[in-house]
Amino acid sequence: MQASVRPALTVNLPPIATSASARETPEALAMRMTISKLDFFYGPKQTLFDVSMGIAVNKVTSLIGPSGCGKSTLLRTLNRMYETIRGARLRGEILLDGHSILAQDVTALRRRVGMVFQRPNPFPKSIFDNVAYGLKVNGSKVPISDAVEKSLRHSALWDEVKDHLHKSAYELSGGQQQRLCIARALAVEPEVLLLDEPCSALDPISTAKIEELLVQLKDICTITIVTHNMQQAARVSDFTAFLLTGQLIEFSPTPQLFTTPGDPRTEAYITGRFG
Amino acid sequence: MAITTTIVPTAGPVAGSRSFLSRLREGDEIARMITFLFAASVVLVTVLLVFELWQGSVLARHKFGFNFFHTSVWDPIFEQFGALPFIYGTLVTAAVALLIAVPLGIGAAIFLAELAPARVSDTLEFFIDLLAAVPSVIYGVLGVFIIVPLMRQYVHPALKHSLGFLPLFQGPAYGVGFLTAGIVLAIMVIPYIISVSREVLLSVPRDQREAALSLGATRWESTWKVVVPFARAGIFGSIFLALARALGETMAVTMVIGNTPTISASLLSPGYSIAAVIANEFTEATGELHTQSLIELGLVLFILTFLLNGFARLLIVATSKRGSGARA
Numbered sequence: 001m002q003a004s005v006r007p008a009l010t011v012n013l014p015p016i017a018t019s020a021s022a023r024e025t026p027e028a029l030a031m032r033m034t035i036s037k038l039d040f041f042y043g044p045k046q047t048l049f050d051v052s053m054g055i056a057v058n059k060v061t062s063l064i065g066p067s068g069c070g071k072s073t074l075l076r077t078l079n080r081m082y083e084t085i086r087g088a089r090l091r092g093e094i095l096l097d098g099h100s101i102l103a104q105d106v107t108a109l110r111r112r113v114g115m116v117f118q119r120p121n122p123f124p125k126s127i128f129d130n131v132a133y134g135l136k137v138n139g140s141k142v143p144i145s146d147a148v149e150k151s152l153r154h155s156a157l158w159d160e161v162k163d164h165l166h167k168s169a170y171e172l173s174g175g176q177q178q179r180l181c182i183a184r185a186l187a188v189e190p191e192v193l194l195l196d197e198p199c200s201a202l203d204p205i206s207t208a209k210i211e212e213l214l215v216q217l218k219d220i221c222t223i224t225i226v227t228h229n230m231q232q233a234a235r236v237s238d239f240t241a242f243l244l245t246g247q248l249i250e251f252s253p254t255p256q257l258f259t260t261p262g263d264p265r266t267e268a269y270i271t272g273r274f275g
Numbered sequence: 276m277a278i279t280t281t282i283v284p285t286a287g288p289v290a291g292s293r294s295f296l297s298r299l300r301e302g303d304e305i306a307r308m309i310t311f312l313f314a315a316s317v318v319l320v321t322v323l324l325v326f327e328l329w330q331g332s333v334l335a336r337h338k339f340g341f342n343f344f345h346t347s348v349w350d351p352i353f354e355q356f357g358a359l360p361f362i363y364g365t366l367v368t369a370a371v372a373l374l375i376a377v378p379l380g381i382g383a384a385i386f387l388a389e390l391a392p393a394r395v396s397d398t399l400e401f402f403i404d405l406l407a408a409v410p411s412v413i414y415g416v417l418g419v420f421i422i423v424p425l426m427r428q429y430v431h432p433a434l435k436h437s438l439g440f441l442p443l444f445q446g447p448a449y450g451v452g453f454l455t456a457g458i459v460l461a462i463m464v465i466p467y468i469i470s471v472s473r474e475v476l477l478s479v480p481r482d483q484r485e486a487a488l489s490l491g492a493t494r495w496e497s498t499w500k501v502v503v504p505f506a507r508a509g510i511f512g513s514i515f516l517a518l519a520r521a522l523g524e525t526m527a528v529t530m531v532i533g534n535t536p537t538i539s540a541s542l543l544s545p546g547y548s549i550a551a552v553i554a555n556e557f558t559e560a561t562g563e564l565h566t567q568s569l570i571e572l573g574l575v576l577f578i579l580t581f582l583l584n585g586f587a588r589l590l591i592v593a594t595s596k597r598g599s600g601a602r603a
Binding site (some may be wrong): 084117134185207 | 486487
């Protein structure tokens with residue numbers, strides 16, 4: 001499978017070796033996930049065309065593009081969340097640590113590839129129970145209260161909620177709820193964290209907190225984020241993929257994509273000519 | 276000229292504050308009054324109902340007082356009236372009905388909302404709505420011709436044979452009785468539970484399901500531990516709707532309960548319910564006290580329904596507070 005991925009990556013990233021971020025060559029980086037020749041269909045309608053890219057270990061990879069370009073669909077293939085939609089199917093290969101995700105048990109896969117959604121969606125339970133949910137479902141080995149504290153510290157929420165862990169999660173602000181959802185996802189210690197426009201329902205201050213958090217979280221997991229906000233992609237990510245009408249137009253180190261885009265369509269998008 | 280131009284703008288804001296008359300002219304006030312009238316009529320009808328029941332039962336209330344509720348003699352010839360067997364029959368049949376209908380109904384609703392393909396779910400929903408609209412006398416006929424013989428020949432003997440050591444399943448097998456009435460009621464209320472619960476489950480936000488799935492929950496774990504709890508208040512609502520229907524159902528119950536004012540621990544024994552006795556005896560009641568006792572029974576049924584509904588609402592409030600804030 002690697003053989004089929006490499007050409008795609010080198011085609012997409014020819015100028016890397018000469019760019020400012022030369023140290024980040026794809027060869028030097030281990031890939032947590034590799035997507036190769038991915039086609040995706042909703043019923044008869046194809047929404048992704050021959051997408052190949054890698055998600056580098058302990059880096060933030062962002063997916064950008066105009067509405068309907070397929071960036072959320074691409075994200076939802078990575079933990080097979082697309083399977084909840086009737087008539088959705090894909091063709092191609094997605095590897096997690098070298099093993100096809102399609103051949104794995106889906107619940108085991110989703111424990112390794114966590115997800116945070118567009119709108120904060122805590123369960124109608126206490127703060128503690130929200131974080132503990134995944135641990136209980138998966139049968140945690142460590143004491144649950146320790147794991148809950150650890151996750152809340154990782155998501156920078158601990159100091160705000162430690163004195164009222166048994167209050168309803170709905171009493172938190174939107175930004176706090178979203179960080180709670182991040183803590184909930186982190187509690188099962190995923191290797192990859194997928195975020196689907198996590199700040200689109202939040203105010204600027206909450207957004208800044210989450211962006212700061214994402215950069216810190218790189219140390220403990222690999223992050224893929226879908227965003228419609230190009231500044232956000234530029235601020236938080238190491239690599240950026242630009243999608244347009246279901247096709248991967250450009251996939252480069254973030255500084256390069258935003259300063260010297262390799263494709264005129266990327267340039268048109270990032271300079272605000274459409275999208 | 277200068278004066279007139281300055282007066283006109285100051286007159287503007289006064290008109291802009293919209294007097295009662297101008298709102299009347301624009302229709303807002305008319306709409307408010309008419310819709311208020313409609314809403315108020317609900318309260319008016321309820322008050323009138325209670326007033327009539329109260330006034331109509333004055334003789335019986337004075338004669339029997341509190342004894343009406345805890346004596347079990349119902350004798351129109353000697354004019355002795357006690358409501359206990361009817362209250363007992365009403366509560367027991369409703370309880371049996373819910374015991375059967377709640378698990379079946381919620382189970383079916385979960386299947387239709389969560390697991391069945393959309394086309395199957397919508398088709399079945401059509402049949403369920405149809406069932407809910409069948410007149411109760413039809414269910415009564417179904418009970419008399421199918422369920423009563425089945426109970427007499429197979430179910431009662433089988434229950435006595437296997438669980439006959441329990442006081443619940445003793446005595447002769449008539450076919451009619453509390454259990455049969457409960458089963459017919461269950462058949463009648465299941466469509467309500469399915470229909471409302473399915474709607475509530477379908478309205479649970481998609482991202483709640485996905486959040487559970489994304490944490491490695493199986494489909495069933497996300498349904499049972501996230502979607503159903505989220506929909507809990509609405510599911511309770513469907514149960515209370517079913518309870519109200521079961522308590523007040525008249526025709527179908529009259530046809531299968533046996534119409535005998537007895538209090539028996541055995542579910543196989545014939546009984547009587549409040550609604551059934553009112554329907555059976557009201558036209559034939561000759562004595563004033565007999566009529567008034569029947570009206571008082573109506574009052575009792577009203578109070579019973581009111582209390583159970585109030586209790587149910589309290590239950591929803593209490594459990595949703597403890598579950599920290601599901602407002603589905």
